[in-house]
Amino acid sequence: MRKIWDIHGGIHPPENKAQSLDHSIEFAGIPAQLILPVSQHIGAAASPIVQIGDTVLKGQCIAEAVGPVSVPIHAPSSGTITAIEDRPIAHPSGLDDLCIVIDTDGRDTWHQPPSSRDFTQLDKATLVELIHNHGIAGMGGAGFPTSIKLNVGEPNNIKTLILNGTECEPYITSDHVLMREYSRKLAQGIAILAKLVQPEEILLGVEDNKIDVVAGLQNALKQHDFSALTGKATSAEVITFPTKYPSGGEKQLIEILTGKQVPTGSLPASLGIVCQNLGTAVAISDAVIDDRPLISRITTVTGQAVTKPRNFEVLLGTPVEYLLARSGYNASINNRLVMGGPMMGFTLLDITMPVVKTTNCILAPTEAELPTPPPAQACIRCGLCAEACPASLLPQQLFWFAQGKELEKLEQHNIADCIECGACSYVCPSNIPLVQYYRASKAEIRQRDADMQQAEHAKLRFDARQERLDRLEAEKIAARQARQAKAAANKAAQAGQDPKAATVAAALARVGAKKSALEPTHKAPASDPAPDATLATDVDDPVQRAIARRATQQQADTANPAAALQRAVESAEARLKKARLRLTNAEAEQDNNVDAFKLAVDKCQSKLNQARAALDAHHAAKNL
């Protein structure tokens, strides 16, 4: 006997399962109209590939997957597409969503008649593709695309494959009858799963209130040689454990069967575990072996407001209304209609809503059976909720923080690990709708994170735009100043005759140069340096400066010829000095150009003499 573990908390609500177990699974029939929401799974909604008026056959793909996290949708029966429009869907919001509506023709003609395939000859990639193309999403509740969960790669670290036959929620018996009647298909599905993930052990967890199915399951599992499929010494076991709600939660079941707790924020795969729903395993068997897409499921219809509670094999898209009519539904004694179980289900606002891939139960209770929750009273801090919580959280602390909208505190108290099982609300003596607080707070946290991401994005774009505007402005200013400086310099060069204008222009040019050198760096340090550089060279251009200086000198010279002559003498002397210096250097180094330097010295000497003569002549003229 294998060791099993216990989970923290949990409750024992009345099971109410016997009512729907008397009958075997009954085919619900083909309703006049099938309504297929394009989004029956987690991830991107499928995209319709049919038009209004098209005739579709049973099993034909009518909407294809969009992106990696998505699955296609197939026609559950043959008929005509009469609408592709927003209809109320099976969702707690009661919102409308895009649905494909098929008016059935009753002939139920197959698109491709189901064939038989030997899955042991197929490789993993083909199997995953088959599972994806047949529209299989988790049928337990969340509806996560199964092909993604099974695409574990090669080699993988998966040691344990767990099949979830717990079905811990009261009233629901769809998995129970599935194990009772479809054990052969179930074992085939498990074999396919084993081939895909290659586990070392396969555990089928069943609560001990379904003990009648165990022998049948064990027999069915014996038909398969799992070791041959996995290439490992794989064992397959059916394990029963005491009934307790919510043992069927994925993380809870893993703890019960393996004693391991899945860490916060990680997936079971990190512990080497893959967990699958039974309905999904049967759907995989149908898809891979019989080539039959996911077009129907087993749904329990129960509660005291129906006279014939039982399990139906229902075509997806069948309106709830149709199912109820077949089970002897008495609307007058039914206080509310629940999709799912009494613990985690949601109230259906519209009975035209269709059954989807995740609909395991339609519950029609009377007021006595499932009373309207009495008004909430104040929390008395009794702590029952903390004892009941299967995730070992502190529900009353979470409740306070949710009331005060202290999202960070909620996160610190691990609200993300809440599985919304409703055990805390069930035991609460004050009838506080605790789970609703947690659901709302989780949504708020998600919204806040999304908003923060959006704000961060907006900030980046705003900063980028601001930088661009600053840069453009700086470039504009720089270009304007460059133009001004150039104009000033040109003016100075032309205004040779006007002494004042020339000095003013030169001064303007200098000021302009200084400004442009200072301002752009001061205003926009990050801006492109190119315009500044061109500006600086423009104004600092030695040629321009020389022109300006020459202009001023010319003016000065015409005003005072003696000074000009004096300067000529001085410059000639300076040149002579330089030339002599070069000559002595060259002589010392025995340079070849000594002669040339000598010539230069002579020339300078003669120029100096000329200048002196001119000066003397000027003085003489003046003295005269």
Add this chain to the structure above:
Amino acid sequence: MFELILTNPFLAAVLALLALGLVFGAVLGFGAITFKVEGDPIVDQINAILPQTQCGQCGYPGCKPYAEAIASGDLINKCPPGGEAGIHALADLLDVEVIALDDEHGMEDIRKVAFIREDECIGCTKCIQACPVDAILGAAKLMHTVIVSECTGCDLCVEPCPVDCIDMLPVATGKNAWSWDLPNPTVNPSPIIASDREPGRKDAAA
């Protein structure tokens, strides 16, 4: 040395304190250089809380300038897109009183995005220049359109449009955006106590 300390306890005390002072001074000095923080961290923290709609309803040209203004003492209740939650977060950060949103700067509203009625657009580019986050696409004399995922709903493009072809539409809420409401016990108070019951019902019962 030891004798000197024994004979002059006062001097010893002064020396000990001096030594301690030097050691701590050195540690603080080292810390001030090693752990120097560039920029003003409080402005960045405030800016992180602001919603970055860049709408200018606060009277400043963007969220960063308003963050700077708050850091230098401006009131925290001028940001309608941030709403009450934003004021609470700012009050927590700055340790000041929570004050009501200033109506002068606008009311808290649901999130909206701009939508250009494209057949009416004349391609004047005025809205493109007004958009603080470059969320409008278009060119002169060509139709413009809003990139919904980039639009912050700031409203700044509506005013400059000469043909009034920009609408602010509420962001579409679908199945994925829907969420459970927080139960509100005050909306439907429990009619358990007789005096809490509505007068009409009491009459009917009587």
